[in-house]
Amino acid sequence: MAKDEKLIYKLVEEINEAIYSMDSHFIKLHQNLISDELSPKQIILLDFINKNSQVTIGQIANYMNITSSAVGQLVSKLEEQHYVIRSINPENRREIFVCLDTSGIKYFDREEEIKQFIISRYYSKLELSEIVQLKEIVQKLNQIVLKEGIINEINDIHLKKGEI
Structure with a gap:
C-alpha cells in the first residue's frame, strides 16, 4: 500500500x-x-410510506425486494396497531393503497421531535459554514457510491478474492 x-x-x-x-x-x-416495538423491516416500510404518502403493496414489495405476500403480512401487523391503513384504489379495485394511520403519524411526529433535539443539541454547536461543508462532502461521497453501483462493488470483491 x-x-x-x-x-x-x-x-x-x-x-x-x-x-x-x-x-x-x-x-x-x-x-x-421511542418505546414502539417495531422491527427493522416495519420501520423501513413505515419510512417508505411516510416519504411517499400513499403507496401500493406492489410498490412496497419492489422497494423492499420482498414478495407481495410478505408485504401483506407486515402491513397486517402494522394495521392491527394502527400504524397503517389500507384502502382500495377506486380506479383499480385490484390495487391496495397503504398510508399512515394514527400510530404511524404519531411515530413520525416523535421522530421529528428527536431530530429537532439532535440538531439543537449537537449540530447547532457547529458553524453554519461547517454544516454546509459537511453536507457537501457527504453528498459528494454518496454520489460516488451510488455511481459505482452495487454490482461493480460485488464484482470487485470477487476479483480480489480470485473468484471471477
Whole structure:
C-alpha cells in the first residue's frame, strides 16, 4: 500500500469510528425516547410510506425486494396497531393503497421531535459554514457510491478474492 493510501485508510478509519460512535449515541437516545416495538423491516416500510404518502403493496414489495405476500403480512401487523391503513384504489379495485394511520403519524411526529433535539443539541454547536461543508462532502461521497453501483462493488470483491 502506498504512503498516501495508508494515510487515506487511517483517516477513513477515524471517520468511520467517529460516525459509529455518534450513531450509537443517537440510537440509544432514540431507543430511550421511542418505546414502539417495531422491527427493522416495519420501520423501513413505515419510512417508505411516510416519504411517499400513499403507496401500493406492489410498490412496497419492489422497494423492499420482498414478495407481495410478505408485504401483506407486515402491513397486517402494522394495521392491527394502527400504524397503517389500507384502502382500495377506486380506479383499480385490484390495487391496495397503504398510508399512515394514527400510530404511524404519531411515530413520525416523535421522530421529528428527536431530530429537532439532535440538531439543537449537537449540530447547532457547529458553524453554519461547517454544516454546509459537511453536507457537501457527504453528498459528494454518496454520489460516488451510488455511481459505482452495487454490482461493480460485488464484482470487485470477487476479483480480489480470485473468484471471477
